[in-house]
Amino acid sequence: MCGRIAITGAGIVSALGTGLDETCRSLMENICPIAPPKHLKTIHSNLPCGEVDLSDAQLYDLCHEDRGRVLSRSSLLGIVAARQAQEDASLVPGDRVAFINGTTVGGMDITERYYKQYFQGSDYDALIPLHLDGVSTDAIADSLECDVVFTDVISTACSAAANAIAMGAELIESGRFDIVIAGGTECLSKYHLNGFNSLMILSQEPCRPFDAGRKGLNLGEGAAYIVLESKAHAKERGARIRAFLSGWGNTCDAYHQTASSPDGAGALEAMLKAIQVARLQPSDIDYVNAHGTGTENNDLSEGKALMSLFGDRMPYVGSTKCFTGHATSAAAGLEAVISILCLEHGFVPANLRFRTKDPGLDFSPVAEKKENIKLNHVLSNSFGFGGNDSSLIFSRAEL
Amino acid sequence: MKRSPVYIKASSHICAQEPFSTLESFSPLPQDGAMVLCKDPDFRPFIPPMVSRRMNSIVKRSIAVSRHVLDKAGIQSPDAIISGTGIGCVGDTEVFLKQMLDNGENMLNPSRFICSTPNTIGSQIAIYLGSRGFNSTHVNDMFAFEGALLESVMLLQKGSVENVLLCAADQMTDGLYGLLDRDAFWKGIPVSEGAVGFVLSNSPGGVAVDDVMLTRSNPSWEVDRILRENSLEWKDIDAVVTSLLPGESSERFAFVPEGVQMLTYKQYCGQYFTASAFGLLYCGEVLQRRGKSGRILLASCNRGTYSFILTSSVCTN
Incomplete structure (x- = not known):
């Protein structure tokens, strides 16, 4: 049943820029912002990242937040994106809204800066609670003008924002809320850059998803939210519908804490569930915005799952992490907004830097951008540590 | 709108009370204690010692309480595993963070990082049970459990699943206690920890x-x-x-x-x-x-x- 959940607003901040227009332009013009970190203070200058090119101070100004009030970078990025989404959907005070946030890092950037001082005195006590994912989420909810009467935070690592969007869809379908803002936020921190580095899955060059010579992923950061509404509610208040969320699927690979199963069983199951919920056939999918991190393990496992699902009728497949880096818990939010832009503007972004087909896969991703095409359904994959695999399907508004 | 209820088929706990105990044997915690830790059961009936040695306490308790509650409900593998945790595997997070702050950003051991994400709990339960169904983790501080319960209820009411293993767990460490103790919210009662499991179902009874x-x-x-x-x-x-x-x-x-x-x-x-x-x-x-x-x-x-x-x-x- 396509078109039951309307998407009436979207907001995004990532390495690609701030807002829908800048994001769309960067994707269309093949601008790759992956570069050594500039704002994150780390010794790992050899590890390129998809960093949002705004200092914390610039983010405070962009949010009109008082710099005396300490906020985690995740909250600041979240405020920028959530306010855009609210404005895009023309939500106003009095609108009763649920806010579902996907995040894992939360306020770790603050914790890692002040942790030692916390144990040396009481000067920084007020900052301690900022570590909590719920506190950084509430800071975003509090910054909105609409009445956020409900918040929830989902942390399934790299699929968190997808599961936040799915939870939002269930809240609407069950009639509990008419309007939900859902997505995710994640900032770069030394903690998670070093964590991924210790796993030896970070590439020292800009990543090359699905390429035979891929060397790992680049971390990214950002925040993105979409506004979900029942179709009836959106029509009743005359909201502009950008696209529909037509399917969502969640499974657990149950294979390994940090590796995907070789045959991509969990990934395949998540995609099948999403297609089933959308009441579509695999052949209806025009473009797969892949998880495509650029690690040896993910791309092979996801590729195998795509081959099982689509056989010799492979739709366009590409990863936009070659533009944004892997923004972990925010990734599915960024890719939801990018998928919506693709549906609205009829294009598929290039899977940058693809040169050589992986011998283990019998398809190649979209090496060059495709323009002026009609996309009806886009499937977006997000797979997290622990095998938390989720797929979302976005469909064109005019179907 | 009146919605159909969901039913608690079984519940179980590992916390400051005797593990898996029932109402009759609950006794108030001493009011003078600042921190009261979990009373852990013998984990051997639930997890082979070779496996449990590599697990942190929160994951061990969550798996044990999950197995206990599933046995009580007579279910081998649940249709969905939904977890709630306020701060997740905070012990492993602290170790990795301290290593990074003390030794610089080099030569860090990945095992603590791997276990430090909150969804480690739910995914380790899934890996242990071989459950490939729906799996999600809610982390909204003091309301992490309510988020997980609400999602469980929605999936059951819709009929997407017939049963859910719902697990809520948090652990307390000396480091975390030292920080929480500054906040009035944590004063007046022993700070503690626990893992509670439920099997929920949409079939009436209980x-x-x-x-x-x-x-x-x-x-x-x-x-x-x-x-x-x-x-x-x-x-x-x-x-x-x-x-x-x-x-x-x-x-x-x-x-x-x-x-x-x-x-x-x-x-x-x-x-x-x-x-x-x-x-x-x-x-x-x-x-x-x-x-x-x-x-x-x-x-x-x-x-x-x-x-x-x-x-x-x-x-x-």
Whole structure:
């Protein structure tokens, strides 16, 4: 049943820029912002990242937040994106809204800066609670003008924002809320850059998803939210519908804490569930915005799952992490907004830097951008540590 | 809109009380203790020692309580595993963070990082049980459990799944206690930890969860909605079980009319992020022993947000 959940607003901040227009332009013009970190203070200058090119101070100004009030970078990025989404959907005070946030890092950037001082005195006590994912989420909810009467935070690592969007869809379908803002936020921190580095899955060059010579992923950061509404509610208040969320699927690979199963069983199951919920056939999918991190393990496992699902009728497949880096818990939010832009503007972004087909896969991703095409359904994959695999399907508004 | 209830088929806990114990043996925690840790069971019946040695305490407790509650419910592998945790595997997070701050950003051991994400709990349960169904983790501080319960209820009401393993767990460390102790919220009762598991089902039988919601708005509006949508009045509520600490003023629950019995549970489980899961277990224990039909509203409050869980039992005698 396509078109039951309307998407009436979207907001995004990532390495690609701030807002829908800048994001769309960067994707269309093949601008790759992956570069050594500039704002994150780390010794790992050899590890390129998809960093949002705004200092914390610039983010405070962009949010009109008082710099005396300490906020985690995740909250600041979240405020920028959530306010855009609210404005895009023309939500106003009095609108009763649920806010579902996907995040894992939360306020770790603050914790890692002040942790030692916390144990040396009481000067920084007020900052301690900022570590909590719920506190950084509430800071975003509090910054909105609409009445956020409900918040929830989902942390399934790299699929968190997808599961936040799915939870939002269930809240609407069950009639509990008419309007939900859902997505995710994640900032770069030394903690998670070093964590991924210790796993030896970070590439020292800009990543090359699905390429035979891929060397790992680049971390990214950002925040993105979409506004979900029942179709009836959106029509009743005359909201502009950008696209529909037509399917969502969640499974657990149950294979390994940090590796995907070789045959991509969990990934395949998540995609099948999403297609089933959308009441579509695999052949209806025009473009797969892949998880495509650029690690040896993910791309092979996801590729195998795509081959099982689509056989010799492979739709366009590409990863936009070659533009944004892997923004972990925010990734599915960024890719939801990018998928919506693709549906609205009829294009598929290039899977940058693809040169050589992986011998283990019998398809190649979209090496060059495709323009002026009609996309009806886009499937977006997000797979997290622990095998938390989720797929979302976005469909064109005019179907 | 009145929705169909979901049913608690089994519940179990590992916390400051004797592991897996029931209402009769619950005893109040000593009021002078600052931190009271879990009473761990012998893990060998649940996890082979070779495997459990590599697990942190929160994952071990979560797997043990999950296996215990699934056995009680007679289910091998649940259709969905939904977890709630306020701060996840904080012990491993602290170790990795300290290594990074003390030794610089080099030569870090990945094993602590791998275990430090909150979804380690739910995914380790899934890996251990071989459950490839729905799997999600909610981390909304003091309301992490309520988020997980609400998602469980929605999936069951929709019929997407027939049963859910719901697990709520938090651990306490010396480091975390040292930081939380600065906040008034954590004073007045022992800070503790625990893992509570439920098997929920959409087939009737057992204590029912009739409604669950949290609100950042006016709590009395939300309670009124819950009563109205479930065709109830205050006189139908036998007791309100609150998140209040012993001796704490009940001012924040002033919307409960006089004459309604008020009960608390944190004297048994202490204060921790997902303590309200123990609160639901406590409601179930009380309802099961009434010998007649009954209704209990579980109400929690933190930083201006309230949660409400309406539970009931139908006496079949």
